[in-house]
Amino acid sequence: MNHFEYAKPTTIAEAIKLGQASGAAFLAGGTNLLDLMKGGVTHPGSLIDIAHLPGLDIIETLGDGSVRIGALVRNADLAHDPDFAKKFPAIAEALLSGASAQLRNVATVGGNLLQRTRCAYFYDLASACNKRAPGAGCDARGGENRGHAVLGWSEACIATNPSDFCVPLAALDAVVEIDGPAGRRDIPFEQFHQLPGTTPERETALAPGELIIAVRLPATAAEFAAHARYVKLRERTSYAFAVVSAVAALRFDGPTIGEARLALGSVAAKPWRAHAAEAVLVGGKPSADNFRRAAEAALADAKPSGANEAKIELARRILVRACTLAALGTPERIPALPASPFATPAGAIIHD
Amino acid sequence: MTLSISLTVNGLARSITLDDPRVTLLDLLRERLDLTGAKKGCDRGQCGACTILVNGRRINACLALALSYDGADILTIEGVAQGDELHPVQSAFIDHDALQCGFCTPGQIMSVIGLLREAQTGNDPERIREAMSGNLCRCGAYIGITEAVLDAQNRMADAEGHR
Ligand SMILES: Cc1cc2nc3c(=O)[nH]c(=O)nc-3n(C[C@H](O)[C@H](O)[C@H](O)COP(=O)(O)OP(=O)(O)OC[C@H]3O[C@@H](n4cnc5c(N)ncnc54)[C@H](O)[C@@H]3O)c2cc1C
Numbered sequence: 001m002n003h004f005e006y007a008k009p010t011t012i013a014e015a016i017k018l019g020q021a022s023g024a025a026f027l028a029g030g031t032n033l034l035d036l037m038k039g040g041v042t043h044p045g046s047l048i049d050i051a052h053l054p055g056l057d058i059i060e061t062l063g064d065g066s067v068r069i070g071a072l073v074r075n076a077d078l079a080h081d082p083d084f085a086k087k088f089p090a091i092a093e094a095l096l097s098g099a100s101a102q103l104r105n106v107a108t109v110g111g112n113l114l115q116r117t118r119c120a121y122f123y124d125l126a127s128a129c130n131k132r133a134p135g136a137g138c139d140a141r142g143g144e145n146r147g148h149a150v151l152g153w154s155e156a157c158i159a160t161n162p163s164d165f166c167v168p169l170a171a172l173d174a175v176v177e178i179d180g181p182a183g184r185r186d187i188p189f190e191q192f193h194q195l196p197g198t199t200p201e202r203e204t205a206l207a208p209g210e211l212i213i214a215v216r217l218p219a220t221a222a223e224f225a226a227h228a229r230y231v232k233l234r235e236r237t238s239y240a241f242a243v244v245s246a247v248a249a250l251r252f253d254g255p256t257i258g259e260a261r262l263a264l265g266s267v268a269a270k271p272w273r274a275h276a277a278e279a280v281l282v283g284g285k286p287s288a289d290n291f292r293r294a295a296e297a298a299l300a301d302a303k304p305s306g307a308n309e310a311k312i313e314l315a316r317r318i319l320v321r322a323c324t325l326a327a328l329g330t331p332e333r334i335p336a337l338p339a340s341p342f343a344t345p346a347g348a349i350i351h352d
Numbered sequence: 353m354t355l356s357i358s359l360t361v362n363g364l365a366r367s368i369t370l371d372d373p374r375v376t377l378l379d380l381l382r383e384r385l386d387l388t389g390a391k392k393g394c395d396r397g398q399c400g401a402c403t404i405l406v407n408g409r410r411i412n413a414c415l416a417l418a419l420s421y422d423g424a425d426i427l428t429i430e431g432v433a434q435g436d437e438l439h440p441v442q443s444a445f446i447d448h449d450a451l452q453c454g455f456c457t458p459g460q461i462m463s464v465i466g467l468l469r470e471a472q473t474g475n476d477p478e479r480i481r482e483a484m485s486g487n488l489c490r491c492g493a494y495i496g497i498t499e500a501v502l503d504a505q506n507r508m509a510d511a512e513g514h515r
Pocket residue numbers: 025026027028029030031032033034035050071097098099100103106107108109110111112113114115116162163164165210211212213239240241242396397398
């Protein structure tokens with residue numbers, strides 16, 4: 001790890017000021033930042049410790065019914081907040097399928113959104129990586145790439161964003177609240193993460209020195225609570241990043257689907273909202289055929305970036321599974337194995 | 353640059369001066385406070401051997417920058433027994449052969465104590481296994497560990513009932 005200056009601001013304004021210094025990085029839980037620093041992958045000149053800024057660890061319902069989650073709310077606290085989990089069960093399930101209990105106790109909302117889009121070659125200093133060293137090339141292209149992107153990738157970078165939390169946030173039209181040198185602004189979630197293009201080192205719409213203050217969910221996002229599931233395929237049952245994941249959130253008008261929200265995880269450099277697939281489902285019955293057609297639409301533009309063609313069909317099947325489970329109804333309690341494709345839905349179904 | 357923090361470690365107030373901002377809680381405990389119970393398995397959040405409780409919550413000490421924990425209350429494996437009387441989770445680990453080489457055990461036990469405080473699993477073995485997935489055991493003592501959690505939970509509930 002490189003040497004760094006350490007500062008612990010006590011106000012947001014002070015943090016933003018300190019964060020403008022070149023080479024400065026904000027430290028929240030540190031579970032991604034310190035990991036990257038230990039690997040010598042990133043080397044900030046100063047750490048601005050925002051973990052103790054006041055007022056950012058609150059979950060609140062605003063006057064218009066939207067729910068505002070402070071940037072420093074810990075992943076575990078959000079998932080286990082009973083009111084929040086009731087309104088947004090797929091978000092709670094996605095959070096609980098990520099990392100481990102220890103990491104979730106520390107990882108923050110803001111840090112989860114800003115964990116790096118990454119791959120094993122990004123971590124390996126002996127490999128060429130355009131993200132770590134712009135212009136250096138990308139060793140993933142000719143290497144072990146069966147886990148890499150199948151949507152939205154570029155010649156420069158084929159890495160995927162690994163966040164589970166961000167997948168339902170994309171589906172549910174979350175908004176990211178920012179404060180920074182140029183003042184406050186909101187970024188719609190779908191515009192927050194960016195595709196690699198020719199600048200894979202730039203991953204989000206954040207400008208240098210900008211701070212995430214909160215994530216907001218519109219009141220309408222809670223209308224999917226009765227039919228919302230996240231499914232995450234992993235190479236082991238727990239404590240593993242997704243191979244592919246999907247969220248399905250449905251709102252029924254009688255027997256037909258009135259509104260659908262679908263998104264995929266670990267298929268691209270950003271959580272992948274599947275608008276075309278949503279349109280396929282609206283007005284139809286929750287049938288296996290319709291779910292399959294939606295999955296075909298979601299992956300219509302997919303193409304392998306290496307030896308990863310299998311991921312395309314896996315993503316379709318995981319999306320069909322998420323739709324099927326969502327149509328059955330949100331279980332009363334998050335299953336013992338959150339988001340697991342192995343968990344059986346039998347028994348614990350409620351329709352309300 | 354000198355930086356100082358104060359911590360409560362296993363009930364004792366400690367003032368610590370750091371000559372280097374890079375020190376993690378794990379390195380602080382092991383190399384500066386002679387508390388080597390928490391183990392360094394991976395140093396990257398991937399194994400759970402370094403699990404300690406901070407303000408009552410289980411975390412990976414290897415990914416915690418010490419400076420960021422000024423004022424925290426820390427509990428390590430060295431602080432869980434009451435004199436010669438083992439913590440119920442420690443006794444349950446022995447009774448259920450929940451270890452072989454023992455390297456992962458301090459982290460496992462601290463993780464179980466954290467799990468019991470979180471009170472999310474009840475006595476469902478599947479929920480317990482899932483909630484313990486952040487602690488790897490290379491010797492594969494998982495079956496005994498799950499039994500130990502169930503047993504410790506019962507013992508602690510009984511003890512609570514007898515008060
Ligand atoms: C072993 C392991 C397994 C994991 N498995 C999973 C998994 O299965 N699924 C998953 O989704 N994630 C997983 N993670 C990643 C984990 O979720 C992230 O490390 C965590 O969410 C980051 O949050 P943090 O608060 O620790 O962020 P930090 O490490 O403190 O920060 C991460 C980045 O965000 C920036 N930052 C943080 N907060 C703000 C803010 N408010 N404003 C502006 N910038 C900010 C920091 O400068 C830094 O660049 C895993 C991590 C580990 C180590």
